[in-house]
Amino acid sequence: MAEKNYQIQDGVDVSEHVLATIAGLAAAEVEGVAVLNGGLTSNMIAKAPKSRLAKAVRVINNEDNTLTVQTIIVVKYGYTIIDVSTQVQEKVKNAIENMTELTVRSVDVKVSNVSVPNRAE
Numbered sequence: 001m002a003e004k005n006y007q008i009q010d011g012v013d014v015s016e017h018v019l020a021t022i023a024g025l026a027a028a029e030v031e032g033v034a035v036l037n038g039g040l041t042s043n044m045i046a047k048a049p050k051s052r053l054a055k056a057v058r059v060i061n062n063e064d065n066t067l068t069v070q071t072i073i074v075v076k077y078g079y080t081i082i083d084v085s086t087q088v089q090e091k092v093k094n095a096i097e098n099m100t101e102l103t104v105r106s107v108d109v110k111v112s113n114v115s116v117p118n119r120a121e
Contacts, residue, residue, distance in 0.1 A: 032079035034115035037072035
C-alpha cells in the first residue's frame with residue numbers, strides 16, 4: 001500500500017510517516033509516558049522505520065479531510081492513566097496542527113501496558 005501524502009500548502013506535501021513522527025514525538029514528551037508501543041522512546045522515534053512506528057502511531061484521513069490519530073502508549077506506574085491520555089491527546093493535536101496547519105479531529109489513545117520500575121530487593 002502506498003503511503004499517503006498530505007498537502008499543507010501549494011507545492012508542499014508531508015508524508016503520513018512525517019505526521020506519525022510528529023505525533024509520536026509529541027506523545028513521548030508527555031510526563032507519565034514510559035514508551036510508545038514497541039518500546040519506542042523519544043530518541044528512537046525519528047530514526048524508527050515506518051513499519052516499527054506504524055505499530056505505535058497511525059494517521060487516518062477522514063472523509064472531511066480532517067485527521068484521526070491513533071497512538072498506543074505504555075504508562076509509567078503511579079501516573080493516572082486518564083490524565084496521561086488526555087495530555088497525550090492535547091499534545092499530539094497541537095503539535096500536528098501547529099506544524100502543518102492540518103485539522104486533527106481526534107486523537108485516540110490506547111494504553112497497552114503499565115511500566116513498573118525494577119525494584120532491588
